[in-house]
Amino acid sequence: MTEKNAYAQSGVDVEAGYEVVERIKKHVARTERVGVMGALGGFGGMFDLTQLDVKEPVLISGTDGVGTKLMLAIKYDKHDTIGQDCVAMCVNDIIAAGAEPLYFLDYIATGKNEPAKLEQVVAGVAEGCVQAGCGLIGGETAEMPGMYGPDDYDLAGFAVGVAEKSQIIDGSKVAEGDVLLGLASSGIHSNGYSLVRRVFADYTGDEILPELEGKPLQAVLLEPTRIYVKAVLPLVKEGLVNGIAHITGGGFIENVPRMFADDLAAEIEEATIPVLPIFKALETYGQIKHEEMFEIFNMGIGLMLAVSPDKVARVKELVDEEVYELGRIIKKENQSVVIK
The missing domain is CATH 3.30.1330.10 (PurM-like, N-terminal domain)
Known part of the structure; x- marks a missing residue:
């Protein structure tokens, strides 16, 4: 041999x-x-x-x-x-x-x-x-x-x-009154799939659920994670951003506080979040508590920026897509993330 x-x-x-x-x-x-x-x-x-x-x-x-x-x-x-x-x-x-x-x-x-x-x-x-x-x-x-x-x-x-x-963006420049801006996600990205697979365990993937606007389930579940480099790098080079949070596992609750000091908090208006259809489907079919969704998924926002109020217009000018105004940075009282 x-x-x-x-x-x-x-x-x-x-x-x-x-x-x-x-x-x-x-x-x-x-x-x-x-x-x-x-x-x-x-x-x-x-x-x-x-x-x-x-x-x-x-x-x-x-x-x-x-x-x-x-x-x-x-x-x-x-x-x-x-x-x-x-x-x-x-x-x-x-x-x-x-x-x-x-x-x-x-x-x-x-x-x-x-x-x-x-x-x-x-x-x-x-x-x-x-x-x-x-x-x-x-x-x-x-x-x-x-x-x-x-x-x-x-x-x-x-x-x-x-x-x-x-x-370098390390959160030290984030201050009370900063505006929270969001860039849309492409889908679930790459987190929470142990739960996603449990919710859809009995599905073949060919199903077109009414919530998914005509797309087969497997196409939505395998939608690749969006890459934000080309959208955000010009903002960094121009010094327009005080803090950045990549919304991954742990959703808003875990990731957003990572971009600012412990004495600050993020106040977010839920109505401003462009929630994608797949998250509505997951919440419904998985019978997941609404508040828990924000502890697991990106909910339609893949990257969040903390920007000084006087620089918001310039950020929107440079980013060639819709930028969502989600809320602002406030002094922390109890929670690090307050979703209203």
Whole structure:
């Protein structure tokens, strides 16, 4: 028995791994940007910081996965958007600190290496990188039979961005009276899917629920997470934003207070939130308490900004979409988030 055959008999297909690398090269090429060095396949991804026009660079990094939304991608056999979710969860976090994403690395672990399927996953990662303006400079695919079932895979990523030291957004500038502005989400994004899957456990995904305005359920559930980098980065560069909250797991209640000091609170007018149909469906079909929805989901707002009142008009001018005025920053009395 040769060593190559021995490995194959253990469930690891080395040739399939080589095929994946060849398949993904064209997708990686789409993500080229200033600073990217080297070629795919090295032992480490390289990025040249000297190519950037940043006087006092501070590197800001973020890492995340997609959670159990992956289980729906596997269930529906649709893998071309889940990679964007992975990128979004990382780059939206670092833009919340004022960083421009520079590069991204992904990690895919699977029970059986299926090159065509993994190419779809990486194509989604590349699309996310293109939307975020960052290079896909490396990654890893690990075939681990016994750890994962033959149809299973997991996906995680790591992003690095750079901020001018003077432009870092850490919440220290948020003040009483700041206006809370929201940018719409594309859907559920990538949080709360353990509950989502329970609510819709008996559905095939082909159903068109009356609340979903003609879209099949699976299309709505797999709608990729929106990437906010290109909308928000100009605001950061111009010094228009005091605080940014990426609304992920924990919804409004957990994430909004992360962008301001403990003695402040966010007062939000519920009527101003553009609640998406899927959240109404989840609340109805899952019999979820209305107030609990704001503790789990983004409810239609994926990113929230704290902006000085005199800068609101300029923010709206620069952002090429509707910006929702949600409320304001107040002195904290009891709760950190007050939804009226």
